[in-house]
Amino acid sequence: MTKPRNAFYAQSGGVTAVINATAAGVIETARKHKRHIGKLYAGRDGIVGALTEDLIDTSAESPATIRALRHTPAGAFGSARFKLKGLEQNRAEYERLIEVFKAHDIGYFFYNGGNDSMDTALKVSQIGTALGYPITCVGVPKTVDNDLPLTDCCPGFGSVAKYIAVSTREAAMDVASMARTSTKVFVLEVMGRHAGWIAAAGGLAGTRAGEAPHIILFPEIAFDEAAFLARVKQSVDTQGYCVIVVSEGVKYPDGRFLAEAGSRDAFGHAQLGGVGPVIAALVKDKLGYKYHWAVADYLQRAARHIASKTDVNQAYAVGKAAVEYAVKGMNAVMPAIIRKSSQPYRWVIEPVRLADVANVEKKVPRNFITAEGFGITPACRRYLSPLIAGEDYPPYVDGLPDYVRIKGKSVKRKLKTPFRI
Numbered sequence: 001m002t003k004p005r006n007a008f009y010a011q012s013g014g015v016t017a018v019i020n021a022t023a024a025g026v027i028e029t030a031r032k033h034k035r036h037i038g039k040l041y042a043g044r045d046g047i048v049g050a051l052t053e054d055l056i057d058t059s060a061e062s063p064a065t066i067r068a069l070r071h072t073p074a075g076a077f078g079s080a081r082f083k084l085k086g087l088e089q090n091r092a093e094y095e096r097l098i099e100v101f102k103a104h105d106i107g108y109f110f111y112n113g114g115n116d117s118m119d120t121a122l123k124v125s126q127i128g129t130a131l132g133y134p135i136t137c138v139g140v141p142k143t144v145d146n147d148l149p150l151t152d153c154c155p156g157f158g159s160v161a162k163y164i165a166v167s168t169r170e171a172a173m174d175v176a177s178m179a180r181t182s183t184k185v186f187v188l189e190v191m192g193r194h195a196g197w198i199a200a201a202g203g204l205a206g207t208r209a210g211e212a213p214h215i216i217l218f219p220e221i222a223f224d225e226a227a228f229l230a231r232v233k234q235s236v237d238t239q240g241y242c243v244i245v246v247s248e249g250v251k252y253p254d255g256r257f258l259a260e261a262g263s264r265d266a267f268g269h270a271q272l273g274g275v276g277p278v279i280a281a282l283v284k285d286k287l288g289y290k291y292h293w294a295v296a297d298y299l300q301r302a303a304r305h306i307a308s309k310t311d312v313n314q315a316y317a318v319g320k321a322a323v324e325y326a327v328k329g330m331n332a333v334m335p336a337i338i339r340k341s342s343q344p345y346r347w348v349i350e351p352v353r354l355a356d357v358a359n360v361e362k363k364v365p366r367n368f369i370t371a372e373g374f375g376i377t378p379a380c381r382r383y384l385s386p387l388i389a390g391e392d393y394p395p396y397v398d399g400l401p402d403y404v405r406i407k408g409k410s411v412k413r414k415l416k417t418p419f420r421i
């Protein structure tokens with residue numbers, strides 16, 4: 001029998017309300033496979049923890065703490081936006097990773113992230129071959145943007161979708177109450193850099209004609225100012241008010257974002273934010289209506305108190321499957337959620353190749369957006385509805401959710417050389 005090897009788990013990219021549920025799935029399952037997996041180390045702040053040999057020993061965490069991760073939002077181990085370049089461009093980073101993996105006898109690599117992270121996971125999986133170090137690498141899906149291909153949805157999305165659908169419905173009731181004498185327009189800005197899945201979820205708020213949101217602005221549809229303003233006016237004239245859900249990624253026909261904050265992250269992505277006030281000011285300027293706007297920002301992806309039960313279950317399931325694949329020796333794969341039916345929603349987890357996932361963005365298809373470009377179709381509703389189904393409330397103490405913090409015990413460093421990132 002071969003000797004068990006240690007494993008490395010890292011959270012990557014923007015965190016979610018349920019990424020820790022995936023961590024719980026990974027850790028609890030690894031603990032059941034002691035014949036294959038010795039210790040499970042987590043990177044402090046993601047891959048940066050691996051490069052700087054800053055590892056957390058998850059075996060120091062109690063079963064109760066790991067169980068509580070299932071209802072705790074954000075990244076318990078810390079996450080990172082840090083892109084490993086190609087092997088040719090920055091061999092030093094890969095050599096350092098191998099050095100750290102070797103020093104700690106790490107034979108399994110679990111990388112929990114979105115689009116860019118699956119690319120990194122794929123590259124790390126190639127290290128084994130290129131640098132002669134055997135490592136089994138599994139990407140574990142996560143992104144509120146819901147833009148990974150081949151999986152029905154991405155863990156993290158269902159909970160954001162639920163938060164946005166609920167918030168849109170509630171804020172719309174507020175505006176409707178005030179509209180006769182005060183606010184006529186409410187704008188909610190949501191995340192989703194290149195894909196409008198989260199904006200689409202706002203559309204779940206209304207189920208009958210005339211109900212909010214009256215306008216959804218998708219990154220997939222070039223912004224048409226005249227058509228938009230006409231629609232706002234029509235909504236105020238007929239309903240008395242207008243609720244708009246706008247994706248941070250909305251662009252002008254020439255490809256410029258309506259709101260670009262100016263800075264870029266490690267992957268070269270523009271930092272977005274602020275399209276809500278841009279849209280609200282446009283409405284005031286051209287139509288004169290009183291408005292309120294809100295930017296859901298981190299509130300939406302941290303909102304564990306109103307998480308989708310479906311999402312929590314899927315997040316845990318992909319973590320569990322990732323470990324099961326790894327101990328079977330399946331390399332360079334990602335557990336994907338495969339929809340078997342929509343009503344009732346039935347799904348299974350199946351492996352897909354990282355090479356087929358990395359760097360591919362799944363956008364909202366045109367047949368999910370109404371012809372004039374401002375709403376969602378019944379097909380889109382059928383796709384989205386099951387993903388927000390069910391509640392999985394965290395325990396509350398003194399009126400507040402009782403979230404857990406890990407001890408975060410450091411693994412003793414073995415390497416002499418520091419590594420600067």
Ligand code: F6P
Binds near residue numbers: 143
């Ligand atoms: O990648 C997910 C995401 O939530 C995007 O929708 C958003 O643009 C981005 O992350 C924000 O990331 P950060 O927290 O690094 O600014």
